[in-house]
Amino acid sequence: MTDPLSALEAAVQALPDDRTLRVRYAELLADAGRHGEAIEQASVVLREAPEDEAAKAVVRRAALAAAEPPGSTPAAAPPDDRHEDIDWSELEASIANPTEPPFVERVVAEHDEELVAEAGETAEDADPVAELRRETVRLADVGGLEVVKRRIDESFLQPMAHPEIAAAFGKKLRGGLLLYGPPGCGKTFLARAIAGELGAHFISVTLSDVLDRFIGESEKNIHRVFRTAREHAPAVLFFDEMDAIGAKRSGNTFSSFRNVVNQILVEMDGVDSQNDGVYVLAATNHPWEVDAALKRPGRFDRMVLVRPPDDDAREAILRVHLRRRPIEGIDLGDLVRRTKGFSGADLEHLVTTAAEKAMTESIRTGSVRPMRMDDMRAALKEVKPSIGPWVQTARNVAEYSNGSGEYDDMVEWLREEKQL
Structure with missing residues (x-):
């Protein structure tokens, strides 16, 4: 019969992004008394999803069991409604930053040891x-x-x-x-x-x-x-x-x-x-x-x-992204006027989208043609400013959370842009 731990280990290796599967593997490791490995697997999940309660429960349970004195009988994992007298926050804090991690062992590569030896330090430093x-x-x-x-x-x-x-x-x-x-x-x-x-x-x-x-x-x-x-x-x-x-x-x-x-x-x-x-x-x-x-x-x-690029900045950014592409009849002034509120990343995406349109036609006709304003206008219909959600949040902060004045420059910019 296949060992469930071995089967789950293989499954986790095959599906490393499946958090539910990895948490289940961590739980079985903890049940088997392999507390260090259980904490390691649960920590992988918490790195991607800090709010994962199941993974945090594995860390608490495995850490508590690992901290039991030698020879003592570890308590069985209690249901969620037991051990109400335990201060889990205090327990978690007590194991969160030990001087030397007591629950896992790290493998140090040979080249790391050589570099450490040259510096006169230990491998952990x-x-x-x-x-x-x-x-x-x-x-x-x-x-x-x-x-x-x-x-x-x-x-x-x-x-x-x-x-x-x-x-x-x-x-x-x-x-x-x-x-x-x-x-x-x-x-x-x-x-x-x-x-x-x-x-x-x-x-x-x-x-x-x-x-x-x-x-x-x-x-x-x-x-x-x-x-x-x-x-x-x-x-x-x-x-x-x-x-x-x-x-x-x-x-x-x-x-x-x-x-x-x-x-x-x-x-x-x-x-x-x-x-x-x-x-x-x-x-x-x-x-x-x-x-x-x-x-x-x-x-x-x-x-x-750091405000969104102004007129001069948008012109400079567009020039940079157009510089190494075949272009013809590009009206930078018109593009600058049409791209108010665009971020630098939006402008790059705009030029890339226009270039793709010219490239697609060049492939279809078998002859390279330069990018033209028609391509840029077509791209403008598809690419829109991406900072809208940020502006909405910034407006709320400016109105309700700027009592100390730390966001006064943001308030000034929102007013200049008639966003406040």
Whole structure:
């Protein structure tokens, strides 16, 4: 007879995205006393679906069983209506960030051990793969957005570019800047340009670089990227999609996500933090979803709205995407007028759609013909601005959640656009 665990293991390998199947496999592993493996499988599910109650139940049950003293008799898994006297939140917090993960074992590749040996560190302290490069782009390379570039220059770049004056006023060379605005409007490109202006290394961090299925490893990853930035100062440490990495702790029921925010706070202004020469930038479409503690003084205390591209920026973006394509009779002025409210990503999609129409006809006729305004007009009937839902949310925030004035620049833009 086939072992049910082996059968489920094979099924999970064949269908790795089936969360229900993986949770069932984790439950059977816990039943079999393989608690570390059960936690690992449940953590894979929680990484994709933090709200999955069945996976969280497996983690709690397996962690509790693994923590039983040797020789003790583990309690049977109770139904949901039992053990009401147990504070599950406290129990979860107690196992969420141990000094050394006691429930699983990690396999360290040989090349990782060699790199660690050279650095004089243990395998668990080895830096994860992080993108570290020198940026050559500058703010001048960003088309349009003069208001945004001026605010960045005045509030962030000028103080950082004059360290002797900053030192005279007792200001340390560190800073946090949060870029926010509609999706697809160039926040990441602006962050790269800031690094280029400062002549600093650029380290880009996304959610996938931080989150780890092993308990306590996400916090270690945060520490490692900050340590890399300190070792390569001056450096710009850039967190993309900050609303995912630093989401409100009050809305996160799974403690690993809360602990990521806690670790960022420690790294940014903890007693032992040495962040001189480390400039921490972040980008988000939804700053109202970022934990409030991250936006307090000394952290991301400066926020700049990255608006949708204005007329000059839209013309520059269209020129870039049309530059290497065969074109004929393109009226940029007309296109700029017709694309008000388009994001940079929308403009790229518009040009790509028009190019596909010209390409399709070229294939049909067997002769390459250039893109024309007819193709662009046809594409405009299909491609619409994508920032509408964001504008609606921003309008609600501006009307009901701006008591502190932190979104005043967004309110000003909404009024200019007659959206408020």
